[in-house]
Amino acid sequence: MIDVIKIGGAVIDDAAALSAVLDHCQVLQRPLIVVHGGGRRATTLAEQLGLPQTMVDGRRVTDAATLEVVVMTFAGWINTWLTAQLQARGVNAIGLSGADGNVVRATKREIQDIDYGFVGDVAAVHAGVLHGLLDGGLTPVIAPITHDGGGQLLNTNADIMASNIAASLGEQVALTYVFDHAGVLRDVADETSVIPELRAGDVAALVDSGIVTAGMRPKLDMAFAAVRAGVSSVRITNAYNLGGGTVCR
Amino acid sequence: MIDVIKIGGAVIDDAAALSAVLDHCQVLQRPLIVVHGGGRRATTLAEQLGLPQTMVDGRRVTDAATLEVVVMTFAGWINTWLTAQLQARGVNAIGLSGADGNVVRATKREIQDIDYGFVGDVAAVHAGVLHGLLDGGLTPVIAPITHDGGGQLLNTNADIMASNIAASLGEQVALTYVFDHAGVLRDVADETSVIPELRAGDVAALVDSGIVTAGMRPKLDMAFAAVRAGVSSVRITNAYNLGGGTVCR
Numbered sequence: 001m002i003d004v005i006k007i008g009g010a011v012i013d014d015a016a017a018l019s020a021v022l023d024h025c026q027v028l029q030r031p032l033i034v035v036h037g038g039g040r041r042a043t044t045l046a047e048q049l050g051l052p053q054t055m056v057d058g059r060r061v062t063d064a065a066t067l068e069v070v071v072m073t074f075a076g077w078i079n080t081w082l083t084a085q086l087q088a089r090g091v092n093a094i095g096l097s098g099a100d101g102n103v104v105r106a107t108k109r110e111i112q113d114i115d116y117g118f119v120g121d122v123a124a125v126h127a128g129v130l131h132g133l134l135d136g137g138l139t140p141v142i143a144p145i146t147h148d149g150g151g152q153l154l155n156t157n158a159d160i161m162a163s164n165i166a167a168s169l170g171e172q173v174a175l176t177y178v179f180d181h182a183g184v185l186r187d188v189a190d191e192t193s194v195i196p197e198l199r200a201g202d203v204a205a206l207v208d209s210g211i212v213t214a215g216m217r218p219k220l221d222m223a224f225a226a227v228r229a230g231v232s233s234v235r236i237t238n239a240y241n242l243g244g245g246t247v248c249r
Numbered sequence: 250m251i252d253v254i255k256i257g258g259a260v261i262d263d264a265a266a267l268s269a270v271l272d273h274c275q276v277l278q279r280p281l282i283v284v285h286g287g288g289r290r291a292t293t294l295a296e297q298l299g300l301p302q303t304m305v306d307g308r309r310v311t312d313a314a315t316l317e318v319v320v321m322t323f324a325g326w327i328n329t330w331l332t333a334q335l336q337a338r339g340v341n342a343i344g345l346s347g348a349d350g351n352v353v354r355a356t357k358r359e360i361q362d363i364d365y366g367f368v369g370d371v372a373a374v375h376a377g378v379l380h381g382l383l384d385g386g387l388t389p390v391i392a393p394i395t396h397d398g399g400g401q402l403l404n405t406n407a408d409i410m411a412s413n414i415a416a417s418l419g420e421q422v423a424l425t426y427v428f429d430h431a432g433v434l435r436d437v438a439d440e441t442s443v444i445p446e447l448r449a450g451d452v453a454a455l456v457d458s459g460i461v462t463a464g465m466r467p468k469l470d471m472a473f474a475a476v477r478a479g480v481s482s483v484r485i486t487n488a489y490n491l492g493g494g495t496v497c498r
Contacts (some may be wrong), residue, residue, distance in 0.1 A: 042371060047299055049298070061425070071326050072322065072332070075325050076325015077317055077320050077321045078326070079324075080320050080346050081320070083346070083396075084396040084400050087348055087396060088376075088398065088399050092350060093348075093350075094349040094350060094378075095349050096343070096344075097329050099329060099333040099342045099446070100329075100332055100344050101342075114327070129341075129385070132385045135377070146406050147332075147337075148335040150337050152333070153330065227422035
């Protein structure tokens with residue numbers, strides 16, 4: 001069994017929550033891959049550099065200057081810092097972007113209604129390199145940056161990367177999405193209202209009725225994509241209850 | 250034989266020179282490790298962020314904010330971009346900082362006359378991970394950032410990292426320092442005045458007489474440290490004549 005733990009941006013920005021996840025990684029007795037999001041830091045850096053940021057449906061419109069900012073922030077500071085924190089806990093972490101070892105190749109999103117710029121949709125995960133690193137006792141820590149194989153880096157959604165990576169591994173995988181709520185909630189204001197188990201067929205009705213917020217839809221789609229691809233266990237939870245939250249079946 | 254090619258900051262900043270080195274990496278038929286410097290980009294970013302930079306003897310005084318800038322620039326943009334350019338040439342590159350796989354651990358430089366801040370002196374290279382990556386057909390691309398094993402990232406000189414990495418590999422290694430001159434010059438204004446071969450005993454006299462500039466001294470010290478450590482071939486040259494330049498014996 002391999003654990004794939006996706007650490008969301010809101011958790012990256014919360015020192016206590018992030019410590020809780022990293023402490024969990026330290027005591028895990030199974031091979032582990034960490035995938036992390038970005039958080040507010042890229043937006044802050046962009047603002048400091050005078051680059052106005054545009055978000056559309058939670059996706060960052062990524063021009064060339066913004067691409068540099070997200071690569072520097074996600075693959076640079078956050079990834080390297082997380083790796084050092086895991087090393088300090090005795091976890092032999094190795095930070096990667098999708099370009100490293102050609103682990104995640106993507107294609108630049110085609111312009112339809114909106115030109116997202118240098119945003120990538122995952123085209124292929126090369127699990128062989130990940131298995132090689134895991135077999136060598138290493139813990140890959142993967143930033144949400146990919147490449148197109150032609151030298152172009154691309155900003156890529158971390159939820160999608162985690163789902164695709166988990167699905168690619170070809171063996172028993174437990175995928176955990178860690179975000180800033182205790183699970184999928186029936187009432188977004190009530191952290192005790194976790195829905196303990198969800199099936200793919202439930203999602204549309206829960207969103208349509210407003211019980212599950214529309215903002216949860218992309219994450220749920222990725223969770224159920226992993227379920228469909230055969231990932232053994234898919235869970236959405238917070239940093240303090242990694243074995244709890246919502247199980248997607 | 251393993252090649253270790255150190256790409257200096259001035260080469261990183263020169264698109265044509267950098268392409269020439271990357272093209273060379275593509276046609277090499279031997280295992281390869283790339284170590285790269287930083288270049289002006291970190292200084293530019295620091296200036297954009299309103300962080301005044303202080304250099305002492307070619308070393309950047311690295312406070313906490315500057316550390317973030319150099320990690321973002323060196324381990325973030327430059328390392329990830331170089332990796333993608335090598336991937337585009339069919340080289341299965343994997344970008345690393347010293348924290349990745351605990352490859353290069355350092356100690357924060359002690360405060361003597363000058364407090365350099367978060368600057369690291371190499372304490373240990375763990376060549377096992379590098380050999381594992383090379384054996385897996387990967388080409389490590391190493392940024393001049395290390396960690397102290399306790400979660401602290403450190404800004405580290407790339408010439409020193411390259412020398413220490415080359416010396417750690419325990420087999421035949423060809424170390425090439427690529428910078429913006431054709432070799433060690435008798436006359437810094439004349440690129441045809443390359444000294445084809447230098448011995449450690451020659452260096453002090455050449456510097457004292459002013460034939461070799463004082464700024465070359467740290468690089469030469471690292472080159473000869475590698476020679477003393479048993480590195481088979483140590484060369485200082487430019488991007489267009491990688492088999493030429495100055496051989497250190």
